[in-house]
Amino acid sequence: MKIKITLFFFLTFFFLFLSCETTRTSLSKEQEKEYLKKGQTLALQTFGVLGGQLQKALKEGGVEHAIGYCNTAAYPLVDSLSKANHANIKRTSLQLRNPKNKANASELNILKTYEAQVKSGVALQPIVQQEGASIAFYAPIKLNALCLQCHGKIGAELREENLLTIQEYYPDDKATGYGDGDLRGIWSIRFPVE
Numbered sequence: 526m527k528i529k530i531t532l533f534f535f536l537t538f539f540f541l542f543l544s545c546e547t548t549r550t551s552l553s554k555e556q557e558k559e560y561l562k563k564g565q566t567l568a569l570q571t572f573g574v575l576g577g578q579l580q581k582a583l584k585e586g587g588v589e590h591a592i593g594y595c596n597t598a599a600y601p602l603v604d605s606l607s608k609a610n611h612a613n614i615k616r617t618s619l620q621l622r623n624p625k626n627k628a629n630a631s632e633l634n635i636l637k638t639y640e641a642q643v644k645s646g647v648a649l650q651p652i653v654q655q656e657g658a659s660i661a662f663y664a665p666i667k668l669n670a671l672c673l674q675c676h677g678k679i680g681a682e683l684r685e686e687n688l689l690t691i692q693e694y695y696p697d698d699k700a701t702g703y704g705d706g707d708l709r710g711i712w713s714i715r716f717p718v719e
Contacts, residue, residue: 570610660717
């Protein structure tokens, strides 16, 4: 009898724990396809706007000017795109530059999944899942040669004087030392459930 009571309480606690931890629900294939397309479109649009403005800043005043631009203009730009598209657009990473981009628990899990996939040679694919009252879209952000001027290896692609400027704006910066094609972080885009 004592074993049955103990087993009952253990199983009750276990299933209660699982129900509290599980906030994801299944999406239909059609919904998954729809939000995959929405997420990819919005990530590309946001990247295009940010990248275009960054290239303009680079032409106007070099890397130092572009670093200042990113510090002051990237957040308002992404915020305006979020509002215009009725979504929450975010970029995050395991190696942060801006502490405002800190990953939440779901994003951290996706980042670690992608990191493990990179290490094992698995191609990274976007992920769509329902999380509570929103649909979450995640996609990898990989670096290219342009990015390395601010995120590359110090003394190689990232010049010392530019590193000093980065440290002025972001004293706790961890977002350097990357190479071309490296996983920098993720797009995290949330859409309200319709």
